[in-house]
Amino acid sequence: MNMRQYLSRILATLAILLLAGCTECGPEEPLPEPPVITLDSPTSVYTVKAGREIEICPRYENAGEATFTWRLDNEVLGTGPTLKFASERSGRYYITLTVTNRGGTDEEELRIDVLDLTPPTISLPGSDKGFTVLLGSELSLNPQVASALETAFRWTLDGKPVGDERNYVFSATERGDYVLRLDTRNEDGSDSIEFPVHVRSAAEIGFAWTFEQSSYNVSVGRTIRIRVLDVENAFDAVYTWSVDGKAVQESDSPEYAYAAEREGTHAVKLEMKNGFLTASQLFTVNVCPAEGTYYRPRSGSSQVFCNKVYEFLPAPGQFVNERCTATTMEEACAYAESCLAQKSYVSLGGFGGCLVVGFDHSIDNDGDYNIAITGNAFDGSSEPGIVWVMQDENGDGLPNDTWYELRGSEYGKEETLRDYAVTYYRPSAPKMNVAWSDNRGQSGTIEYLGAFHQQDYYYPAWVAADSYTLRGPCLKSRSYDQSGNGTYWVNPAFDWGYADNFSPVDRLTDDGNYNAAPADNHFKISNAVTFDGRAADLKYIDFVKIQVAVNQQCGWLGEVSTEVFGVKDFNMTK
Structure with a gap:
């Protein structure tokens, strides 16, 4: 073998070795696309009741070899693509989801609002004492119910079902005593109230009235109004007003314009009569000195603001x-x-x-x-x-x-x-x-x-x-x-x-x-x-x-x- 053949053989061997080495390394593998998170809530806000579990299931792109981390503050809640979350305590919880692969990282923050349980608690003003209704009239019952959505209602009258809506209108054609009951139920619990309804004739219905006040102060020379408020079941009432024992007005008007003519304390009496009963109310009117008697002039120490x-x-x-x-x-x-x-x-x-x-x-x-x-x-x-x-x-x-x-x-x-x-x-x-x-x-x-x-x-x-x-x-x-x-x-x-x-x-x-x-x-x-x-x-x-x-x-x-x-x-x- 001459020198030329020897060199040729050496070069051929080196070429084969180089080719073999390149074949083992192969071309460099490209990096994957970074992951993309799409939450399954468009607002990034989730709602769940206290003590119940919610599962959050985002959609992902390019997450085939990714790692997942769900964090609440510094606590890791999970390392999978979905998260199951529950808390016994109501409040707002901010959670960060991080997804990483060799190509990069994506991150989303979401909020879970944990709400208190809301059983359908009933509030019906007046039901604690029951209701009295005039024979032939209607009683509209409009209870307030916490969390009335998705709540089932059941009204019963003397044990018999009469309605399945929140509101109920009671009427009766006969005088007597009735028992109404309302039951409510939803996924958070139940509630009920029961109360009497007394149906009475006009002669049996109780009369009622209220007053703004029973004592008045007014400067001499002025006129004030004394009146009855919230009159119930007066029917054909006649009102008689007396001042210092002297009748001054008799009519169907439950108010009187009192002219303060004399200083001093004066007694005003109102008497109401209808076909069934008589009722009365006493008032005191203190007629004060003329305007200006108690005027308080401004001084150098007076304050601009109320004190x-x-x-x-x-x-x-x-x-x-x-x-x-x-x-x-x-x-x-x-x-x-x-x-x-x-x-x-x-x-x-x-x-x-x-x-x-x-x-x-x-x-x-x-x-x-x-x-x-x-x-x-x-x-x-x-x-x-x-x-x-x-x-x-x-x-x-x-x-x-x-x-x-x-x-x-x-x-x-x-x-x-x-x-x-x-x-x-x-x-x-x-x-x-x-x-x-x-x-x-x-x-x-x-x-x-x-x-x-x-x-x-x-x-x-x-x-x-x-x-x-x-x-x-x-x-x-x-x-x-x-x-x-x-x-x-x-x-x-x-x-x-x-x-x-x-x-x-x-x-x-x-x-x-x-x-x-x-x-x-x-x-x-x-x-x-x-x-x-x-x-x-x-x-x-x-x-x-x-x-x-x-x-x-x-x-x-x-x-x-x-x-x-x-x-x-x-x-x-x-």
Whole structure:
């Protein structure tokens, strides 16, 4: 073998070895596409009841050789493509899902809302005592039921099934005593109530009435109204009014206009007679000295802001009991005083909720704006409150004299209800809507908004009774759902004369207040009117009351509720 052949053979061998080596290594394998997670909830939010299990099953792309990790804070909950989750404790749980392969990582955060169990607890005001019905009339029963969705209802009358809807109308053609029962059931539990219904003739029906007060204070020369409220079963009643033992009015009218002509204490008696019975009520009228006797002039140390809260009685609402832990009216007033002193707000709840404040001096009526009340209205968010004023007519420093309404733009309109009253009923269990009924035959609820305000009860904790009634003028609501699907509610303004109202007139500014900051509405004492709509002609006032003027629920936004941040003597800031 010559040298050339030897070299050729060596080169051929090397080529074969190189070819063999390349064949063993092969071409480099490409990286896979990174994984992609698609949750099976478009909102990334899941809901499950406490103690029950939910399985989350996302869809994946490029996850054939991927690893899966589900984490709650620093705890690993699972390492598979699906997750089964359960918790005995209600709340919101934020979970991170991480999927990784050689090509990369994808990550999604999801939320699981664990809700309290909601058995169909029944609340039916009045059922604890039963109902009495006039023979030939109907009794509409409209119970409030927690978690009424997917709940089965069963009404029985004397043990026999009579209905399977939530509401039931009872009627009977014969006088007697009946037993009604309602049973409810859903996946979370059951509840039942049973109560008597007494069907009676007109002669047997009990007469009832109530009164605003039994004692009145009024300055000499003025006229007040004494009246009966919430009359039941009066039928053909005749009302006789006497003053100091002398009959002064006999008619079918349950009210009397008392003219305060002589100073001193006077006795007023009302007697009601119908074909079945007689009832009577005594009143005391303290006719006080003339206006101005107890006027308190402003001094150098007088404060611009109110310095005392005398009453804080909101209607039920989403902010009630949330920050305030009061269990007595005294504690509630102290809480409200503290809020106003810090320029923080107090919420007055639904219709009729009120706040009564006083000043360390009398506020003069100069014919212009004299009072400023701070709310947080902005364009599209007005929650109007009617304003009332009072003089300290008897000089005892307490708001126990005569209230005068400050006329606003809706005063006297046909759609504005006078003497409107709403009765609110304590819920029978935590986290329930608050039922109400009005003196126009309507009923409804202040809705429990657990996603935003989770205190157990929206019914004021400092109201000891199981029901209470709030009364006053009611404006026709202007609220509407602009979105059409419940997501965007608008509360338009009224023209003028109301607290927490985006008025183009009495705000005295063009600022849009888009940040919902505290902002004033302004009021004239000269707009005060008497009970019959006449000008009150007050020279000054000592007390102010703000009262929610609309009965309106706005879906997820909740009840229309006047907010008050402060009340000022505007004369001192002009």
